[in-house]
Amino acid sequence: MNGQNPWGDGDSRAQADLIAAISTAAGPGALSVIRLSGQGAGQALSRVFQSPTDPLQRPRAMAYGKLVHPESKELIDRAMAVFFPAPHSFTGEDSAEIFGHGGSTLPRLILEAVLAAGARPANPGEFTQRAFLNDRLSLDQAEAVADLVAAQSEAEAALAARHLEGALSAKIDPAIDKTVNIQAELVAILDFEEDWDESGRRAILAGLKEIHSEIANLCEIGKNLRVFRDGLRVVLTGLPNAGKSSLFNALLGRDRALVSPRPGTTRDYLEATVSWDGLRVELVDTAGLGAASADELDELGQDMALRELEAADVILRLRSVTEPGPDGADSQTGGSQAGTDAADADPAGMGQAGKDLSAKTLTVWSKSDLASGPLPNDALSVSALTGAGLGELKLEVLKRLGLTPGLKPETVPNLRQRLALEEARERIWDARQALLDQLPPDIAALELSSALEALNRVSGRALTEDVLAQVFAKFCVGK
Ligand SMILES: Nc1nc2c(ncn2[C@@H]2O[C@H](COP(=O)(O)OP(=O)(O)O)[C@@H](O)[C@H]2O)c(=O)[nH]1
Ligand SMILES: [Mg+2]
Missing domain, CATH: 3.30.1360.120 (Probable tRNA modification gtpase trme; domain 1)
Incomplete structure (x- = not known):
């Protein structure tokens, strides 16, 4: 036809x-x-x-x-x-x-x-799959098409657009070329074993080290800048009445959570999505932890809160400036003394689980408008009432994740791509080790074949049926 x-x-x-x-x-x-x-x-x-x-x-x-x-x-x-x-x-x-x-x-x-x-x-993704099979797109570009359609923040969309332009291949292709060249040299050495001199060997070792660090760098980016793909989860915790729901509303810019002077108002948890510096942030307001629970509902709420804390990228642990502090920052009533001590021994205020969570926890002094005196210089303080400190708080959260404002990464490998890159990194390392150990060059050449296979999996040049199915299952119909 x-x-x-x-x-x-x-x-x-x-x-x-x-x-x-x-x-x-x-x-x-x-x-x-x-x-x-x-x-x-x-x-x-x-x-x-x-x-x-x-x-x-x-x-x-x-x-x-x-x-x-x-x-x-x-x-x-x-x-x-x-x-x-x-x-x-x-x-x-x-x-x-x-x-x-x-x-x-x-x-x-x-x-x-x-x-x-x-x-x-x-079928879902079948148009894009055909584009890939007909060499109109590489696999990482096809994935970028799905990411672009699914993007929920400016950061995600911008990153997907760069990947669609081939930003990832642009980083990987030079490493592939260098690996191919070194492999060719190793094979040539095999054929004429007398050419295997010390300076040639050193050049190959240096080349492998360079490729290794380029790939390792991409793996690190994939891990550390994951939030450019997945967004981040910021969970509020602290004692009842610390001002969590008020801060949640203030960060959201609207009254979403119920606020009340009665402790224990928030019993389950609330989520809302905001955009910070173009990144998608899921804010979570919890029932809070650390208070003696009054009833079964409170306990359920605290269990939920604990699960949320575990899933958080950053935990904001609120302490009201009106709450007695470690240095007696404010009123100290005999009745709350025990609670204060407990809070200090357990900086995240989260019981046993708090020990593992403290690395991602920021302590934030809330209700700063009520402070009777100046707070320590390095203390992070906010007032949900006046809005003071909210901008600094956002910056501090991003900083905790190693992000600088305005950061626009060229490329962030997704999990599939990162796993392939990590494998390539290991094989390159093993190839180098084999040469260092004076093993015959064909051992290193074999490792490099595996490294190339892994690198080519990123673009889809080396491919298995299940990878194809896994990638295109994420698409919607019509794309
Ligand atoms: N003055 C002042 N009061 C606040 C502030 N944030 C919360 N509150 C009050 O503290 C009480 C408890 O607040 P809420 O947000 O419900 O605390 P939660 O139990 O931690 O969620 C309420 O009466 C709020 O009006 C603040 O920044 N300044
Ligand atoms: Mg609340």
């Missing part, structure tokens, strides 16, 4: 079967896009789209016309359509897009017409 396509630049290679999907979100909206790709996309389009300007004769140009059902010929919509002959399409196959009106019913009717014209419904 596509062998004799009239538009000149068509590709006569065998194409996969014709798929179609609604590519826009479901629900009310002005427009919808229905996408087709594969063998016979042009013919299927012709069967549902009637226009004085045949889109098949004018590739990549919009045509205006009528959408009809291919069998009943019933009018469905007035629409625009465009045809992309292979290989100049997103998938690399013959493709078409129909721009109809939106809504909850019409896109489905258009899709049904297209299916009646010979397409089958596309």
Whole structure:
């Protein structure tokens, strides 16, 4: 069928079967896009789209016309359509897009017409998968497409856009080239063993060290800048009445949590999403810990709070300036003395679990507007009432995670990519060790083969079926 396509630049290679999907979100909206790709996309389009300007004769140009059902010929919509002959399409196959009106019913009717014209419904991510299989995108770029669509913050979207441009390959490809070169040298040495001189060996060792540190650096970035992909979770804790819910509301900019002078108002926990410096931050207000529980509900709330603390990236432990402090910062009543001591022995105020959590805990003095005297210079203090200290608090949280304001990483490998990079890092290290141990060069060459295999897994040049399935399962239909 596509062998004799009239538009000149068509590709006569065998194409996969014709798929179609609604590519826009479901629900009310002005427009919808229905996408087709594969063998016979042009013919299927012709069967549902009637226009004085045949889109098949004018590739990549919009045509205006009528959408009809291919069998009943019933009018469905007035629409625009465009045809992309292979290989100049997103998938690399013959493709078409129909721009109809939106809504909850019409896109489905258009899709049904297209299916009646010979397409089958596309699987999630199948368009992007075909783009990958047809070498239009590398695997890391295909993943960036999914990330871009799923982005929930400016930081995530910006990072995905850079990855779509190939920012990760740009870092890895030089390492691949260098590894290939060193491997070739090792193989040459094997063939002419007398060439194995000391200076050549030292150059290879230095080269491997350099590659190792480049890859190790990428692994570190993947770990340390994870929040650019996943966002971060900031959990508020402290004694009842410390001002957690008030701070939660102040950081949110609206009254979401109930605030009351009665202790124990917040019994389960509340979550809300905010944006700090373009990063997605999940704020969590908890029932707080450390108070003697009055009833079963309080205990349940405290269990929940503990689980939240474990899942937190940063814990903000609030202490009211009106609460007696370690240095007797304020009133000291005999009754609360015991509580104070306990709080100091257990800086996070979280019992046994607090020992493991203290590394990610920031102590924040709350209600600073009520302070009777100056607080220590390095103390972090906020007032939910006046808003004082909120900006500093956000900066301090980011600093705790090793982030500087305005940081825009070129690339942050995702978990799949990082695991492959970590494997490559180990193999490079082992290759270097084998040479240091004076083992025959083919041992090192073998390690480098494994390293290359791992590096090529990132871009998808080395691939297994399960990786492919794992990557594309995360996509939505129509992408
Ligand atoms: N003056 C002042 N009062 C506050 C501040 N934050 C909270 N409060 C008061 O402290 C009490 C307990 O606050 P709340 O946010 O419910 O504490 P939580 O139990 O830790 O959630 C309420 O009466 C609040 O109005 C603050 O920054 N300044
Ligand atoms: Mg509360």
